[in-house]
Amino acid sequence: VVAELDGSDPAAVAHAAKKAAKARWSGFARDVFNRYQAVINPHIWNEQVDDVIEFYAAWHPCSPQTYQADRAALMRLLTARKRCRDFLPAKGRAGVPKSSLDGLRESALRPPHEWPERSRRRLRLQKGEQLDVVGLVKRTWQPEGGNPSYPSVARIAADPWIRLLQSKQVDLNPLIAACHTLGRDVVHEFDASGPRGHPQYAAFPFEGTVLFRSRHGDLCAEAEIEAGDPAFAQLVSALDSLSRAAKGKGLPGEPNPYLGVLVADGDRMGAALSKLTSPDAHRAFSRALAGFAMRAREIVHRHYGVLVYSGGDDVLAFVPADRCLACARELHDAFGGALAQWSTDESPLTLSVGLAIAHFMEPLEDLLCYGREAEKHAKSAHLEDSEGGRNGLAVHVHKRGGGPVTVRMNWNAKSDPSDYLQQLVAWIAAQSVPGRVPYDLYTLAKVYDSWPPESAGEAIKSDALRVLQKKQPLGDSRMRDIQGLIEGAITDSKSLRRLADELLVARAIGAMSGPAAGGDSP
Numbered sequence: 001v002v003a004e005l006d007g008s009d010p011a012a013v014a015h016a017a018k019k020a021a022k023a024r025w026s027g028f029a030r031d032v033f034n035r036y037q038a039v040i041n042p043h044i045w046n047e048q049v050d051d052v053i054e055f056y057a058a059w060h061p062c063s064p065q066t067y068q069a070d071r072a073a074l075m076r077l078l079t080a081r082k083r084c085r086d087f088l089p090a091k092g093r094a095g096v097p098k099s100s101l102d103g104l105r106e107s108a109l110r111p112p113h114e115w116p117e118r119s120r121r122r123l124r125l126q127k128g129e130q131l132d133v134v135g136l137v138k139r140t141w142q143p144e145g146g147n148p149s150y151p152s153v154a155r156i157a158a159d160p161w162i163r164l165l166q167s168k169q170v171d172l173n174p175l176i177a178a179c180h181t182l183g184r185d186v187v188h189e190f191d192a193s194g195p196r197g198h199p200q201y202a203a204f205p206f207e208g209t210v211l212f213r214s215r216h217g218d219l220c221a222e223a224e225i226e227a228g229d230p231a232f233a234q235l236v237s238a239l240d241s242l243s244r245a246a247k248g249k250g251l252p253g254e255p256n257p258y259l260g261v262l263v264a265d266g267d268r269m270g271a272a273l274s275k276l277t278s279p280d281a282h283r284a285f286s287r288a289l290a291g292f293a294m295r296a297r298e299i300v301h302r303h304y305g306v307l308v309y310s311g312g313d314d315v316l317a318f319v320p321a322d323r324c325l326a327c328a329r330e331l332h333d334a335f336g337g338a339l340a341q342w343s344t345d346e347s348p349l350t351l352s353v354g355l356a357i358a359h360f361m362e363p364l365e366d367l368l369c370y371g372r373e374a375e376k377h378a379k380s381a382h383l384e385d386s387e388g389g390r391n392g393l394a395v396h397v398h399k400r401g402g403g404p405v406t407v408r409m410n411w412n413a414k415s416d417p418s419d420y421l422q423q424l425v426a427w428i429a430a431q432s433v434p435g436r437v438p439y440d441l442y443t444l445a446k447v448y449d450s451w452p453p454e455s456a457g458e459a460i461k462s463d464a465l466r467v468l469q470k471k472q473p474l475g476d477s478r479m480r481d482i483q484g485l486i487e488g489a490i491t492d493s494k495s496l497r498r499l500a501d502e503l504l505v506a507r508a509i510g511a512m513s514g515p516a517a518g519g520d521s522p
Contacts, residue, residue: 002071004062004279014057022053032137039115039123040136045108047091048133056081067278097130102365105132121185121223143196151190151201151306153259153360153367154215155208159304159320160512161255162204165242168249172204175242178235179206186223187235200304208360210235211255215361258512260324261356261371262305264331266313267379267390272342272349285342289313292338296331303327313351316371321357321512325425328353328393329418332411350391350411352378357508358398370398377408393417397508405504424506432478434471438503441467441496448493457491464490 005013029049033040058077062070096106107130112120123140125131131139165172179187187210192202209215216236220227243253276282289312296310296317303326305319313335319327335351336343343349354374358367378392394408409417427433441464448460464486468479490496 002074002282005059010057010059014059017057018053018055021055022050025053028137028141029133032140036119036123036136036140039109039119041108041110044093044096044106045133048105048108051088051091052134062279064278067282068274068276071276071282072274099132099135100129101131101135105134107131108133108136118185118224124188124222126218126222150308151198151205152188152208153318153364154212154257155201155204155206156304156306156318156320157257157259157360158208158211158255159201160322161211161246161252163304164251165246166203168246168251170242170245170249170251172242174238175210175235176204176206178231178238179210181231181234182223183231186219186225186231198301198306200301208255210239212257213239213254256321256512257360258321258357258508259360260305260319260321261358261367261374262300262315262317262319262324262328262331262353263356263371263375264313264315264328264335264351264353265375265379266335266339267350267352268347269313269349271347272339275342285339286312288338288341292335295334295338299330299334300327303330316368321509324355324357325395325418325422325509328355329416332393348391352390352392353394354378355393355395356398357395357512359400362398362400370396370404374406377406380408395421395505395509397505399508405501405508407498407501407505421502421506421509424503425510427478427481428503428507429510433482433503435507437468437471437482438500438507440471441503442500445493445497445500448496451493453492456493460493460496461486461490464496 001017003013026049029052033045056078058074058081060070060074060077062074093106099105099107109131123131123136162172179189188207190201190205191197192199192205198205209219216227220229220232225232247253273282273285276285293310293312296315297307300307300315300317300319303319303323305317305323305327308316308318310316315331317327332351332353336349339349352375354371354377356367356370356374358370362370374394374396377394377396379390380392381389391411392408393411394406397405399405407421409415409420411417424433428435444460444463444467447463448456451459465483468483468486471479485499486496489499
């Protein structure tokens with residue numbers, strides 16, 4: 001927060017801001033403690049609850065004539081203050097398990113044998129899982145009288161399948177009735193309306209785990225019910241009927257378990273801020289950023305995703321695999337439009353977007369790490385990138401076996417990387433390009449790795465075309481289009497490998513999101 005004070009004591013304002021932040025956090029924590037105190041160790045809770053908010057403040061005199069220099073001095077002071085960290089004494093306890101989420105703090109839960117009956121169901125704890133104060137508050141807090149705020153990653157991964165069923169008029173009502181019969185303690189239902197709701201999931205506003213048979217055992221264990229429970233048997237029967245109806249209409253019998261993690265960050269924001277010459281100009285810039293943040297939520301929802309946060313030029317969201325490319329493009333364009341007034345040819349304000357596509361059962365910290373790695377890749381310089389990095393789109397596909405497949409391209413007026421990849425997705429999903437082509441091109445690229453670039457160009461291009469001529473697609477052939485890509489873009493093993501990676505990424509996205517999507521992708 002950057003604030004302009006008129007005659008107020010900055011130390012007093014900073015103290016009041018810190019007090020307000022802590023009071024807001026304490027309100028969340030108090031609500032959770034009152035609801036779950038039967039399972040909470042109050043001694044550990046009290047040790048941790050006041051040690052959550054980190055607060056730093058700095059201030060500097062400001063003059064309208066020297067705003068740029070004053071703001072720069074203020075930022076240097078704040079950076080120096082942050083580096084003077086407060087190293088408080090450790091409050092660890094021997095023999096107490098650590099939080100399962102990050103391993104930093106001790107668990108604030110009592111031993112499980114002291115819990116009241118059905119407490120594990122309410123907390124959605126797996127066997128052996130532990131939560132500290134932060135983890136417990138984030139897991140359980142909700143608005144007064146409201147449902148849990150966020151759909152699960154399983155529900156987001158399943159959304160392409162749900163929409164496919166809707167498009168073919170497959171009846172979801174028996175499964176919805178079975179979820180209601182089990183009750184919200186077993187199958188979480190989230191709000192699909194209201195200002196905090198998720199209307200994009202109104203067709204099936206429930207925990208997505210019920211749609212994946214492989215997760216039913218864990219669901220029963222977490223909810224502390226037997227697999228033979230009549231209400232759960234009704235759910236299984238309804239899901240079986242739904243799967244048969246889907247297969248009868250040529251659709252997969254269950255959803256694909258992959259989703260997209262979208263991480264975006266503005267480029268050259270520090271340089272733009274340093275050029276602002278007055279508080280009014282800074283406020284106008286901040287209003288534009290706030291407007292983009294509001295639009296980001298609308299855009300993510302429109303693409304059937306869930307926004308985790310949008311703070312100015314930072315965006316984190318979970319998006320279904322079939323909508324992540326289009327969502328990335330719309331966010332990029334919206335950001336550029338919102339800040340067009342401050343963007344110049346020499347220093348354009350753009351949005352770099354990283355997309356990581358991974359299995360919903362991966363640990364959440366790994367999913368976030370995958371997304372941040374993709375965002376870092378999107379900002380990096382690439383080949384003959386005239387912008388020296390930034391304004392990029394990077395897509396990383398993480399399968400449960402083997403290393404990730406990654407591609408990175410620039411957004412620019414000449415080409416749209418999201419449209420380009422989506423076109424490849426459409427070709428491969430329609431079986432217009434044989435599934436083995438990317439693997440064969442990748443193998444061929446390895447053969448030419450040791451060739452000098454000046455002598456490899458025509459040879460590798462001829463060999464790549466020969467590989468294509470041996471393939472016969474099952475659908476309408478797009479081989480001529482692929483040949484055009486090779487003739488126009490392939491000059492050495494690196495460029496051929498890049499095309500192979502693009503085709504592999506497109507193949508994975510198509511398998512995870514198209515009409516043939518279901519089960520684990522190939």
